[in-house]
Amino acid sequence: MFGRGKREWESAAATIVLVHIKKVSSDGLTPTREWIADVRRADGSVMRARIDEPRWVTDFWPPDAGAQVKVLVESRTGEVRFDVKNDPSLSVKGQDRMKAEAFRNALGQNPTA
Numbered sequence: 626m627f628g629r630g631k632r633e634w635e636s637a638a639a640t641i642v643l644v645h646i647k648k649v650s651s652d653g654l655t656p657t658r659e660w661i662a663d664v665r666r667a668d669g670s671v672m673r674a675r676i677d678e679p680r681w682v683t684d685f686w687p688p689d690a691g692a693q694v695k696v697l698v699e700s701r702t703g704e705v706r707f708d709v710k711n712d713p714s715l716s717v718k719g720q721d722r723m724k725a726e727a728f729r730n731a732l733g734q735n736p737t738a
Contacts, residue, residue, distance in 0.1 A: 634697040636708065639664045641692045642673070658687055664696060664705055674698075674705040682709055686720045 639662040646656045660676040688694050695712035713719025
């Protein structure tokens with residue numbers, strides 16, 4: 626495709642450092658964000674990267690600063706993107722499931738005095 630060749634993505638983990646709202650839609654309801662993250666690659670190296678908001682993803686839950694998330698790193702260019710397919714914390718449905726499970730767990734605990 627236009628001389629880029631096949632892109633190879635590797636799994637990595639990231640800690641979100643900062644969230645920035647790049648722009649807001651004309652009606653003021655839809656922000657477009659970008660993130661700064663410290664990315665830990667499989668080889669143990671750490672790099673700081675900018676991550677853009679995923680396109681064409683309707684089930685995306687934007688992470689806050691301090692969140693630990695799964696990302697993909699393009700091995701040749703170092704480009705980083707969210708691993709929305711393999712990280713339930715980046716999914717609206719995944720967030721709903723985690724909150725429901727936390728609620729059930731709290732209900733089953735002994736009361737505090």
